Amino acid sequence: MKKLPDHVPRASAWEDLLKRGEFESQLTDHLPTLPRLSPRDTAWERITVELDRQKEVTIWIRWSAAAAVVAILLFSLVDLNSTNDHIQEQELTAERVPDTKTDFETTPSESITTAEIVELSTEDLSPAIAGGDKPERFVRVIEAPKMTLPEVVLSQSKSISLERPETQMQESVPPKTLHQVSISWNKIKPGLQVKTSFGRAEAELEPKQQASTGDLTPLKVDIYN
Amino acid sequence: MEKGRIDLRLIEQVIDQDRKAQFQLFELTKGMVYSMAFRILNDEDTAHDVLQDTYVKVFQEIRNLKHPEALISWMKTITARKAIEKAKKRLRFEELSSAEDQVEDHFESWFDAELLDQAIRSLPSGSRAVFMLVAVEGYPHLEASRMLGISESTSKSQLNYAKKLLKTRIKTLLQA
Numbered sequence: 001m002k003k004l005p006d007h008v009p010r011a012s013a014w015e016d017l018l019k020r021g022e023f024e025s026q027l028t029d030h031l032p033t034l035p036r037l038s039p040r041d042t043a044w045e046r047i048t049v050e051l052d053r054q055k056e057v058t059i060w061i062r063w064s065a066a067a068a069v070v071a072i073l074l075f076s077l078v079d080l081n082s083t084n085d086h087i088q089e090q091e092l093t094a095e096r097v098p099d100t101k102t103d104f105e106t107t108p109s110e111s112i113t114t115a116e117i118v119e120l121s122t123e124d125l126s127p128a129i130a131g132g133d134k135p136e137r138f139v140r141v142i143e144a145p146k147m148t149l150p151e152v153v154l155s156q157s158k159s160i161s162l163e164r165p166e167t168q169m170q171e172s173v174p175p176k177t178l179h180q181v182s183i184s185w186n187k188i189k190p191g192l193q194v195k196t197s198f199g200r201a202e203a204e205l206e207p208k209q210q211a212s213t214g215d216l217t218p219l220k221v222d223i224y225n
Numbered sequence: 226m227e228k229g230r231i232d233l234r235l236i237e238q239v240i241d242q243d244r245k246a247q248f249q250l251f252e253l254t255k256g257m258v259y260s261m262a263f264r265i266l267n268d269e270d271t272a273h274d275v276l277q278d279t280y281v282k283v284f285q286e287i288r289n290l291k292h293p294e295a296l297i298s299w300m301k302t303i304t305a306r307k308a309i310e311k312a313k314k315r316l317r318f319e320e321l322s323s324a325e326d327q328v329e330d331h332f333e334s335w336f337d338a339e340l341l342d343q344a345i346r347s348l349p350s351g352s353r354a355v356f357m358l359v360a361v362e363g364y365p366h367l368e369a370s371r372m373l374g375i376s377e378s379t380s381k382s383q384l385n386y387a388k389k390l391l392k393t394r395i396k397t398l399l400q401a
Binding site for chain 1: 244247248251255256257259260263264272273276277280281284285332333335336337338339341342345360361388391392
């Protein structure tokens with residue numbers, strides 16, 4: 001038997017072996033080859049059941065979303081129709097009255113009320129609008145009272161009547177007094193008499209209307225040439 | 226490897242909601258998804274819930290996937306997010322100041338993948354989640370910290386803590 005020649009390893013073989021024996025190196029070697037664990041056999045069945053359940057939920061959500069969208073559309077359509085009807089009810093006749101008929105003349109000879117103007121304008125409307133299929137809707141015209149200024153007549157007479165203006169400010173009320181002074185030129189009771197109301201009831205002390213404040217009758221002055 | 230057997234035609238069929246294609250994709254990837262979910266959660270029932278949620282989301286939203294070649298990484302991200310979502314209340318990040326001192330750093334042992342898997346399962350929930358995301362799945366610390374709702378520095382320190390704990394747990398498992 002022939003003896004095979006011996007081969008000598010490299011000098012670093014032992015050091016390499018020690019390095020392989022280090023914890024970090026062994027960790028690096030063994031981590032990718034960690035034993036593979038297997039789940040239970042029922043795992044796939046559970047997954048399929050869950051997938052089917054999720055699919056049903058998804059379909060239900062989609063149908064619900066579609067139904068909600070349809071409901072919203074229907075509701076908005078119905079709401080829109082009712083809003084249009086409401087707007088039509090509120091239509092004003094001014095839309096049917098041409099603007100050309102609204103130029104009012106305010107001369108005293110042709111004083112026309114608003115009611116007459118509206119009647120005139122509706123007469124000119126076309127039959128399709130005025131007497132069409134749709135029921136006529138009118139806004140009731142409110143007749144305002146005709147306002148006229150009082151006529152000013154200048155008389156030729158020289159007599160001029162002066163009236164006190166009604167807007168005259170009230171004169172100040174004189175302060176209450178318990179004394180009354182009366183002056184007369186009667187021969188029987190000549191002289192100056194002084195009456196005092198001191199001690200009388202309060203009702204008697206009410207201020208009497210004096211000629212200067214209570215008399216509002218117009219003064220008439222006649223001037224004769 | 227799953228990526229090699231998942232071709233574009235299969236993905237198109239899955240997009241068309243073909244149930245057979247969906248089942249085929251499930252068979253090809255269920256181990257990857259369930260292993261990841263189970264290692265983050267360390268609970269079989271919750272891991273199955275995550276598995277179900279993940280595939281339902283994958284089948285529903287695969288039509289929005291812009292790059293079909295990124296399907297596997299996309300599925301891993303969904304799994305990680307679902308698992309963290311489930312484990313959010315249970316994740317605890319231990320204070321490291323006192324805990325780090327108790328862990329010895331020296332390690333001279335040989336271990337295999339199965340022993341490593343057992344050691345990973347024994348980690349605290351917070352450091353295990355960080356270790357799974359960063360060390361196993363390869364997420365950067367920034368992304369992992371965002372997923373977990375922690376700071377980037379916390380993610381780094383929790384990873385170091387997990388590695389030190391793994392050394393101790395592996396030693397213990399080897400001695401047993």
